Structure formats: C-alpha cells, structure tokens
Amino acid sequence: MKKLLIILFLIVPVFIGSSAFKFIIKSGKVTVSSNNKDSKIFVDNEEIGVGSCTLNVERGIHQVVLQTPGYKNTYYCLFSSQDATNLDEGNKINDRKEHEKFIEILCVKLKIKDKNKDYISEKVHWEKDIDAAIIAADKRQKSEANQEEVIELKNNKNKGASLNGEKTENPNDVIFIGNLYKTLKKSGFIDTVNKVFADNNNTLVLEGEVRRVVHYSINKSLDNYEKVKLDLVWYIENTYEEKIDSISTQILSGDFSSYSTYYQKYKSSSMENYESKMFNDAIEISYLNLYKDPTFAKYINQEKDFTISDPLLSLAAPKNAVVDKTDASLASVIVKTGRGHGSGFAITQNGFIITNYHVIAGKIGDKQSSIKIITANGDELEGKVVRYNKYRDLALIKVDKEFEKAFKLTNVKSFKNLDLVYTIGTPKSVELGQSVSSGVISNERKNNNNNLLQLGMSVNTGNSGGPVFDNNGILHGVIEAKLIGNNTEGVAFAIPAYLIQEYLNLKY
Numbered sequence: 140m141k142k143l144l145i146i147l148f149l150i151v152p153v154f155i156g157s158s159a160f161k162f163i164i165k166s167g168k169v170t171v172s173s174n175n176k177d178s179k180i181f182v183d184n185e186e187i188g189v190g191s192c193t194l195n196v197e198r199g200i201h202q203v204v205l206q207t208p209g210y211k212n213t214y215y216c217l218f219s220s221q222d223a224t225n226l227d228e229g230n231k232i233n234d235r236k237e238h239e240k241f242i243e244i245l246c247v248k249l250k251i252k253d254k255n256k257d258y259i260s261e262k263v264h265w266e267k268d269i270d271a272a273i274i275a276a277d278k279r280q281k282s283e284a285n286q287e288e289v290i291e292l293k294n295n296k297n298k299g300a301s302l303n304g305e306k307t308e309n310p311n312d313v314i315f316i317g318n319l320y321k322t323l324k325k326s327g328f329i330d331t332v333n334k335v336f337a338d339n340n341n342t343l344v345l346e347g348e349v350r351r352v353v354h355y356s357i358n359k360s361l362d363n364y365e366k367v368k369l370d371l372v373w374y375i376e377n378t379y380e381e382k383i384d385s386i387s388t389q390i391l392s393g394d395f396s397s398y399s400t401y402y403q404k405y406k407s408s409s410m411e412n413y414e415s416k417m418f419n420d421a422i423e424i425s426y427l428n429l430y431k432d433p434t435f436a437k438y439i440n441q442e443k444d445f446t447i448s449d450p451l452l453s454l455a456a457p458k459n460a461v462v463d464k465t466d467a468s469l470a471s472v473i474v475k476t477g478r479g480h481g482s483g484f485a486i487t488q489n490g491f492i493i494t495n496y497h498v499i500a501g502k503i504g505d506k507q508s509s510i511k512i513i514t515a516n517g518d519e520l521e522g523k524v525v526r527y528n529k530y531r532d533l534a535l536i537k538v539d540k541e542f543e544k545a546f547k548l549t550n551v552k553s554f555k556n557l558d559l560v561y562t563i564g565t566p567k568s569v570e571l572g573q574s575v576s577s578g579v580i581s582n583e584r585k586n587n588n589n590n591l592l593q594l595g596m597s598v599n600t601g602n603s604g605g606p607v608f609d610n611n612g613i614l615h616g617v618i619e620a621k622l623i624g625n626n627t628e629g630v631a632f633a634i635p636a637y638l639i640q641e642y643l644n645l646k647y
Contacts, residue, residue, distance in 0.1 A: 167219045168195050171203060175228040178207040182217060191224075200362040200396045205229065211322065211423055214393030214416075216364040229393075230427040235327035239439050240341045242328040245380065247314045247347035247371075247422055257351040264358045273355065273368075273391075314349065318419045319426055335622065336586035340530045341441045344376040347422065357394075364396035367417045371425050375438050377529065379500035386434050392421035445530035445588060449644055452526070452535075456647035457488045457545035461612035464561055468515050468573050469544035471563040474498050474522070474536070474604055476508035482564035482605035482618065483512070483536065485545040486639075492536040493639065494604030495619055496527045499534050512538045515573060531589070531642040532619055533634065546606055546614040548647070552637045554580050554592075554615045562598065562618050564605030571601070580615070583635065590638060592616045594631040607633045 171180055172191035180188050181204040187194055196219045203215040205228055213229030235241070251257045263272050323329045330337055351370035356363060368391050375384040395417050429435040461470050467484075474483045474494045481498030485491065492512065501507045510522035520538040527534040554560075558580045566574050578596025585591075592607065598621050607616035616633030640646060 167198070168193060169217065169219065170222040170224055171217060171226070172224045173205050173207070173226045173228055175205075175207050175210075178205045178226075178228055180205060200364055202396055211427060212420075214395055214420060216394040216396050218359065218362055230424055232322060232326050232427065233430050238441055239328075240343045240441050241330045241338060242323055243342055243344045243378070244316055244319055244323065245344050245346040245376070247316050247319075247349065249314060249352075250348040250350055251352070252350075258354075259352065260354045260356065262356050262358065269357065272357075314415070314418050314422065316419065316422065319423050322423060322426075333587060336584065336589070336591070338587040339378040339532075340445060340588065342378050343438055344378055344380060345426070346374045346376060346380075346382075347425075348372045348374070349418075349422075362396075364394050365417065366392045366394055367421055368392075369418070369421045369425065371422065373425070373429060375435070377504065379497050379529070380502075381500050381504040382502060383504040384434055384438065386429060386432055388425045388428060390421050390425040390428065392417045392424070395420075442530065445528070447526065447528045447642075447644060449526045452643075452645050454487050454491055454645060454647055455489055457486070457542075457547055459488060459544055460547040461544050461608065461614075463612050464608065464610050466544045466612055467546075467561070467563050467606065467608055470542060470546050471515060471573065471606060473513040473565045473569055475511040475513060475519075475569065478502075478508050480565055480569055480601055481603040482601065484563075484604075484606040484614075485542040486548055488542045488545045490538045490540045490542065491525070492522070492538065493606075493617060494534050494536060495617065495634075496529050496532045496534045498604045499524060499527075499536070510536060512536065512540075513569070514540065514542075526643060528642045531634065531638075533617065533639065533642050535643055535645070546608065546612070548614065548636065548640055548645070550637050550640050552635070553613060554609070556580055556582055558609060558615075560594065560596070560607050560609050560615060562596065562602060562605045562607050564598070564602035564618060566599035566601045576602070578629065578631070584632075590635050591619070592633040592635055594633055595629055596631045597629050598631045602631075607636070 170191065170193045171182065173180065176190040178190060179186055180192055182194065183201050196217065198219045201217040203217045203223060205213040205226055207228040209232055210228045211230050211232055213227065215223060215226055217223045324331065349369050349371050353368040355366050355368065357365065368389065371388050371390060373386045373388065374382045375386070376382050461467050470485045472483045472485065472492060474481045476499055481494055483492045483494035486493055499507045499510055507524050510524065512520045512522045514520070520540055522536045522538050525535040525537050559577065560580055561575055561577045563573060563575055565571055576597050578594050581593040581595050583590060584593055592615065594607065598618055602618045605618045606614055607618060608614050614636040616636050617639070618631065618633050620632045622630040
C-alpha cells in the first residue's frame with residue numbers, strides 16, 4: 140500500500156494559475172544540430188558544442204542560439220521532448236566590397252497609426268507545421284479585421300463621424316539598433332578610418348519605420364514560445380536625409396521563449412532584453428535581406444562622377460564688388476527654409492546667391508524646401524533654386540533684388556595658411572543675423588574627392604553657407620561644417636571659393 144501511494148504522488152499534476160497544468164516530466168536526452176558544421180551551439184546561454192551535440196535537458200523549453208562565422212545569430216527554441224536537428228544557420232552577413240558605399244542607420248521607429256489594429260497579439264497552436272499554423276492565423280486575423288472594419292464604418296456613418304477614426308499614440312518612439320550597428324561595423328559598412336572627413340558622397344543612409352507588429356504566442360503541447368512579424372519600410376536616403384526611395388518588407392523574427400530556463404533564472408534583469416531581442420532580430424534579418432532587393436542594388440554602388448549636367452551659366456560680374464571687410468555685410472544674407480535656416484552671399488548684384496545645398500535640402504530628393512532670403516536691411520524675398528551640386532554641397536539661388544555689393548568669384552587660389560579671415564552668418568537663430576566671426580586658415584585638406592579649408596574659427600549651426608573672406612573682401616570659401624565633441628572647439632571647414640565656378644558650372 141505504501142508503494143502505491145508513492146506512485147500516485149508522482150503523477151499528481153502540478154497546477155499553474157487557475158486552469159492550466161503541467162505534468163512533472165524527468166529531464167530528457169535530446170540532439171541539437173546545425174546544417175553548418177562550424178556553428179557554435181548555445182543552450183540557455185551556455186556553449187554546449189559545435190555543429191552537433193547531444194545533451195540532457197530539464198523538462199520544459201530552452202533557448203538555443205546558433206553562432207556561425209559569417210552569419211547573424213539565429214534563435215530557436217528546444218523542447219525537452221523533441222530533438223532540434225538540421226537547424227538553419229540563418230542570414231549571411233554581406234561584407235562590404237570596395238565598390239560599395241558605406242551605410243549609416245539613422246534610426247528605426249515604430250510608426251503605428253492604430254495600435255488596436257496594427258499592434259496585434261496572436262495565439263497559435265501547432266504540432267507539426269509552424270509555417271502553416273502562422274499562415275492560418277494570419278488569414279483568420281485578416282478576416283476578423285475586415286469584419287471589424289465594416290462594422291466600424293457602419294457605426295461611423297450612423298454617427299456622422301470621420302471614417303478615418305481616432306489616431307492613437309505610438310507604443311514606443313524608437314527601437315534600439317545596437318546589434319545592427321555592430322553588424323555594419325563588423326562587415327565594413329561603417330567607415331572606421333576617415334573619422335573626420337567621412338565620404339558623404341558615398342554613404343547611404345537608411346531609416347526604418349515599423350508600420351505593423353504581430354506578436355505570436357506559439358503553443359506546442361504544454362510549452363510556449365514567441366516571435367514577432369514586422370511590416371517594416373526602409374527609406375533610402377542621402378546624407379542630407381532626403382528620402383530617395385523606399386523598400387517595404389515583411390519579416391519574422393527567430394524563436395524566443397520567456398519561459399526558458401535561462402530567462403526564468405535571470406528574469407529580473409533579462410525580460411526587457413528578451414522583448415527587445417525579438418524586434419532587433421527581425422530588424423536585422425530585414426536589413427540583411429535588402430541585399431537581395433533590386434531597388435537597394437541601384438543605390439549601393441559608389442558614385443564616381445561628381446559633376447552636374449546643367450549647361451554653362453554666364454553671370455554678370457559685379458560692378459561694385461566687395462573690396463573691404465566692411466562691405467561684406469551688404470552682400471551677406473540669411474537663407475530661411477521650412478526646415479531651418481542658414482547663411483548665404485550674393486555673387487552678382489542682380490540677385491544670384493551662393494549657399495550650401497544642405498541648407499535648402501528638402502525631405503524628399505530633388506524637392507527642396509521653400510526658400511526665403513533675408514537681406515542685410517531686413518527685406519524678406521522669395522528665393523528660387525537655379526542649380527545645385529549635391530556632391531559638392533553647393534546651391535545657386537536667385538532673388539529679385541539689386542545688391543549694393545557682391546562678392547566676386549575667382550578660380551584662382553589666393554590664400555595662404557595662417558591668413559586672417561572672417562565670416563558673416565546667422566548662428567543658432569535668425570535674430571543673430573549678420574554675426575561676424577574671425578579666425579585663420581589652418582590648411583587645405585583633400586579627402587574623399589573633396590577639398591576643404593580647415594579654419595581656426597568659431598562657427599555654429601546657421602553659419603552654413605556664409606562667406607569666408609579677408610581684410611580686402613576677397614572671397615576664399617563657403618562655410619560648410621564644424622567639428623563637435625568633447626575637448627573640440629574652433630575647428631571649422633569651408634568649401635574653397637576658387638572651386639565654386641567649376642562645381643556649379645558658372646562663369647562671368
């Protein structure tokens with residue numbers, strides 16, 4: 140009788156919550172193997188073998204990670220009652236080729252219009268074919284969504300309300316992309332050599348928007364794991380953050396389990412990490428799949444020709460050119476756009492103005508912002524873009540005005556290192572228009588197909604596009620950038636003025 144009581148005790152179910160229960164099952168021996176013999180296999184954060192291995196595991200579900208040279212980490216879930224064999228090594232990491240551009244990830248944001256419809260939790264039960272189970276769940280979900288939409292439209296119509304409905308706030312603003320940054324760096328797509336003079340002409344900028352999230356909770360027998368599917372739009376941009384194209388993707392993450400031995404053991408410190416891992420995993424897979432997309436292939440190859448196709452433009456040379464530093468303010472202007480402001484200067488008396496392209500860049504490629512020009516006496520005029528060279532960060536604008544003074548362009552280099560120079564611009568705020576800074580020409584730098592004057596001068600945001608000139612009013616450059624960072628002050632850069640005519644195909 141005593142033995143019988145012991146046996147009955149061993150098969151008593153352990154109740155969890157109010158209704159679900161799990162039987163206590165002894166640890167089992169399972170085999171884990173990758174289809175790549177070089178894959179390191181981690182189970183619950185411990186390396187247990189390479190290529191293939193057999194191990195004893197406790198009852199329940201366990202987190203498996205494959206680390207394969209040349210591939211991103213791949214995530215699976217292991218059940219104590221089932222082998223996990225021939226696991227795929229996952230997505231190959233593309234090493235940057237010499238002819239390819241560098242890549243900068245600006246951000247990946249959640250942009251959910253209606254979290255009730257576009258941020259969905261879906262329960263899936265499966266035993267044999269998980270792909271078929273997810274497809275069936277998606278079909279059911281779409282069918283239910285359509286029914287809800289019909290009801291909503293009818294209700295709105297009856298109430299006389301807007302058919303668009305009420306917009307909800309995004310659950311989050313930004314998804315962290317630390318793993319993706321590491322992948323870019325490891326594969327050579329981040330320039331770690333040219334830290335000051337980045338090759339902006341050959342850098343592709345990516346910005347991602349997650350438009351829809353389906354969070355699957357997948358049940359197999361008595362064990363659960365999770366994965367997410369993201370509808371993710373990648374915007375291809377230039378370094379002016381102008382959108383030039385887009386690619387829509389739909390991607391599934393790997394398998395993750397908050398119920399695994401590892402996550403339960405370290406629950407307090409790892410649950411947040413577990414949630415973000417699913418998103419980051421799907422984002423990284425989506426990024427690596429871009430290399431198979433023909434749209435992406437159009438933009439990844441480096442640019443070699445930095446000239447513009449505009450025909451030669453003849454301008455009227457100024458009769459009253461700036462010949463003294465005190466004349467410079469009469470030729471200097473504020474360039475104001477919908478995205479901010481910068482500086483500029485007249486090169487003819489009949490209204491042609493030079494500034495940086497990044498001052499007038501719009502949100503979409505080749506669709507610049509509307510432009511207002513504010514002159515030294517406070518007049519605000521409509522500006523029209525005549526031509527630009529994005530590769531050289533220069534633009535030519537025309538306003539309907541006769542300037543009292545204008546800077547004269549020359550294709551002759553007339554400066555020397557340590558020459559004293561000035562700039563007039565609009566640092567930080569339009570209220571500070573016609574601000575003057577002085578400094579010296581430190582050197583002329585040549586890097587990544589661009590020439591820049593290095594200046595020992597204090598400039599700020601809003602100075603971009605302003606003139607660099609000497610005591611005699613001779614134009615030497617166009618302010619373009621400055622160095623920022625800890626213990627960095629007074630290092631600025633300008634486009635040499637003797638190259639303006641070549642870059643914009645101009646002549647007097």
